[in-house]
Amino acid sequence: MGVILAEIEQFLAGFKRFQERYFHGGEESVFERLRQGQSPRALVISCCDSRADPGMLLGAGPGEIFVVRNVANLVPPYRNGAEMPGIRADIEFAVKGLDVERIIVLGHSGCGGIGALMEGEDGRFEFIGAWVSIAREAWERVQRELAGEPKAAQRRACEQGAIALSLENLMTFPWIRERVEAGRLTLHGWYFDIDAGELLGYEAGGFAELVGRK
Numbered sequence: 001m002g003v004i005l006a007e008i009e010q011f012l013a014g015f016k017r018f019q020e021r022y023f024h025g026g027e028e029s030v031f032e033r034l035r036q037g038q039s040p041r042a043l044v045i046s047c048c049d050s051r052a053d054p055g056m057l058l059g060a061g062p063g064e065i066f067v068v069r070n071v072a073n074l075v076p077p078y079r080n081g082a083e084m085p086g087i088r089a090d091i092e093f094a095v096k097g098l099d100v101e102r103i104i105v106l107g108h109s110g111c112g113g114i115g116a117l118m119e120g121e122d123g124r125f126e127f128i129g130a131w132v133s134i135a136r137e138a139w140e141r142v143q144r145e146l147a148g149e150p151k152a153a154q155r156r157a158c159e160q161g162a163i164a165l166s167l168e169n170l171m172t173f174p175w176i177r178e179r180v181e182a183g184r185l186t187l188h189g190w191y192f193d194i195d196a197g198e199l200l201g202y203e204a205g206g207f208a209e210l211v212g213r214k
């Protein structure tokens with residue numbers, strides 16, 4: 001109980017610091033503007049992983065990024081009339097409602113969701129296997145192309161392949177493809193390497209350094 005209370009205290013203290021900064025401190029103008037509404041320029045699709053918070057990683061303050069988080073930062077392909085649209089509705093709102101100019105799929109190393117995809121169901125979870133199967137194609141490709149490689153290299157390739165697959169899946173949404181082709185929307189695939197503390201970006205079929213190690 002004591003531990004739980006300490007955690008809550010920590011969160012409430014965090015809110016007080018936020019309040020101080022944006023409602024009494026030097027940045028009051030931020031919420032004066034944001035009270036009228038939001039107009040973030042980017043949609044970031046990232047993992048639920050507590051180590052990969054996009055606002056923190058990208059230094060984005062209130063109102064700057066529209067964030068959708070799910071296990072393994074996956075985007076399913078477009079499906080017309082999906083009964084439970086889930087993330088498709090989030091993406092639709094960001095693209096059609098907010099008219100974002102960029103979509104960043106932000107993955108990371110050591111992703112538990114991708115680990116579950118690679119290792120298969122161990123019976124502990126009810127929903128995760130079905131969810132991560134969105135990236136099955138990326139895992140099958142790794143099995144074909146990197147069969148003899150160490151597990152860690154396969155894992156990294158699978159994490160990065162899943163990001164590339166999500167970018168492909170985004171392009172199956174007709175109103176995304178249309179905006180990309182008209183130059184109104186740009187798609188990015190980024191990979192946060194937790195071990196190295198680096199950020200990589202997807203380009204020309206592979207991942208290259210965007211922000212290297214200091």
Ligand SMILES: [Zn+2]
Binds near residue numbers: 047049072108110112
């Ligand atoms: Zn993850």
